[in-house]
Amino acid sequence: MANGTKEKWDPALTRLLTSLQQATNLPSTEEELGFLSNLLQSKELHALVNVHNTIISNGSSDRFFPLLSTSLDILTEILEEIAQRPYMSPDCKELFYLLQKPHIQGVLYSHDSVAQKDYYPHLPEIPREVEDDEETIKIVQLVKSSEPLGATIKTDESTGKIVIARVMHGGAADRSGLIHPGDEVVEVNNISVEGKTPNDVLQILQNSEGTITFKLIPADSKSGIRESKVRVRAHFNYDSSTDPYIPCKEAGLDFVKGDVLHIVSQDDAYWWQARKEGDRNMRAGLIPSRALQERRIIHVRTQAVKNGEDVTTRTMRPGEEDGKEYFFVSREVMEKDIEEGKFIEFGEYKGNLYGTSTESVKAIINAGKVCILNPHYQALKMLRTPQLKPYIIYIKPPNLETLKETRSAFRARSTFDINNSRGFTDDEFNDIIKSAARIEFLYDHFFDETIVNADLAVAFSQLVSAANRLESEPLWVPASWVQ
Known part of the structure; x- marks a missing residue:
């Protein structure tokens, strides 16, 4: 209370402090009482209470900002403080001149203007009136932004109703935790969707601003969305904007050959949800499932290299050895093996048959060696097997x-x-x-x-x-x- 500051103290805090000092037989220790006494005498606490009381007396928090110092006010105080110094260091001089520059003051003015505005989206009150005979209804409100809502809709074939077809992992609808596949859409922004097509509903969404309110009938199944752990590598380029079959072009995920994709959902047999491996954008996109070959896990080849061993029906030449240059067999034996599918590839040259035996390649691989082949391109389908792993x-x-x-x-x-x-x-x-x-x-x-x-x-x-x-x-x- 010294130093003439008593008149600035809040009377309620002063009375509380007096009551504390006069009280006896309190169940508190002397240390705890001392801490509370010092807190009630704190200038900072009294200043905060005074600001609070001033806001309340004004009747509106919208008048709060003029009561606080703006950055321009602080700038003026700093300039006055520096100007009163008999001696200014080089740093003080530089600061003094900088704070007087128009562009610095312009930035601070812009800061004050932006800081006094409330940019937080305000959702309208949710209607509470629901008749007793109505089905269970849930009302979901989402703030519309540049980000897609992350859900697609379709017409249910059996009922003709508009339902949620899928919810994209990591999207706004998924993060809300309130929209699920199978939910029936009753209204969008108080507009009934009865008799409307999915395109009609999309038009309503596109014309909406601010918030979007969905009135939904919950699906019977409320199974949670679980991410799969499948990774695939793309074998081709994909541009969703040129795909005429994708359910929603805005939800498509573009990729190029070689990209590694994390498949987060395979619930749809035709359109999987995926995101690029390592991508910070956690919202998944749609990719065509049938066009991708799932390629994962590892296979390491080992040690020595050996050429593929071929079979021929031509006669052995001087200096050649059976099983070295070729395996030499009769035409009848080779034709029989061809009929039984024992060759990766075969052909005829100058009246003699030549072929690469599947078993000979397997024998090289099983021996822990790498078999090098230069096949005809039509043999690639025969080569791509779990046994050969080319x-x-x-x-x-x-x-x-x-x-x-x-x-x-x-x-x-x-x-x-x-x-x-x-x-x-x-x-x-x-x-x-x-x-x-x-x-x-x-x-x-x-x-x-x-x-x-x-x-x-x-x-x-x-x-x-x-x-x-x-x-x-x-x-x-x-x-x-x-x-």
């Missing part, structure tokens, strides 16, 4: 100009026949490009890696790097290979 590298030709330039520079020949050796013609170069485009179109989703053979040294280095990764890094494979 890593398919597509050696792609460069563009036509580079192809002609590099092959001519290295004097590439169109045939290995010494007696009929010549360079490639323009038509043959064009056929190579067309054939490569066809292979990519039909089998691109099988390729684990693509190497463009524009420069032989660079392409070989990339091939060696790929081989090294196979022996040291985990790889993506179809889930069916390991289940």
Whole structure:
């Protein structure tokens, strides 16, 4: 109460302090009483109570801000304080000049203007009148923003009612915890949806501003949304805006070949919910389920490399050994094995049959070695099995100009026949490009890696790097290979 500050103290706090000092036989310790006494004599506490009382007496919290110092008021006080100093350090001088600059004062004025506005969305009161004979109704209010609501609707085939088709993981509807798949939509912003189509309801939502109020009849099943732990790697590019079949283009998730996607829901057989692995946006998007091949878990190849062992019906040449260059068999035996599907690929050349035996490749793999094959592209379907687990590298030709330039520079020949050796013609170069485009179109989703053979040294280095990764890094494979 000293120093002439008594008149600024709140009378209620003063009376409370007096009562405390006069009270006897209190169940408190001397330490606790001392703490409470010091608190009631605190200038800060009295200042806060005085501000509170002033706001209450004004009758409205809207008049609260003028009672507090604005940043411009503080700026003026600082300038006055600095100006009164007989000596100013270099820092004080710099601050003194900065605070007088118009753009600094403009920023502070903007701050004060924004700080005095209330930007928090105010939801209207929820209507309480519900007739006794009505079904159980839940009313959900969401604040509309630039973020999609995160729910799609459809017409129920059996009842013709508008229902919630799906709730997107991480979206506004999901975060509310109040909207579930199967909920029947009765009204949107007090507009009945009876007899309306999903497009009509979407139009109502698009024309709404501020808040959106849903009147819903809860679904019988209230099973919670549980995220799956499936990860997949995309084998193609996908642009939801060009997909004519996606239920809601705004809910689509775009991705490119190689992206790893976290599949959070597979409840819909045709449209999964997914988000990109590592993406900070927790709202999931729709992707087509049938077009993706689920590729997860790892498979590491081991140790030595060995060429695939082939089978032929031609006669053995001098210096050749059975089981080294080829397995030499009769035509009858090979034709029988072909009928029984024992070859990954086979063909005929100059009257002799040649083929790659599935069992010989399996034997190499089971021996812990890596089998290198250069198959015809039509054999890729036979190769992609859980038993063989291939890593398919597509050696792609460069563009036509580079192809002609590099092959001519290295004097590439169109045939290995010494007696009929010549360079490639323009038509043959064009056929190579067309054939490569066809292979990519039909089998691109099988390729684990693509190497463009524009420069032989660079392409070989990339091939060696790929081989090294196979022996040291985990790889993506179809889930069916390991289940």
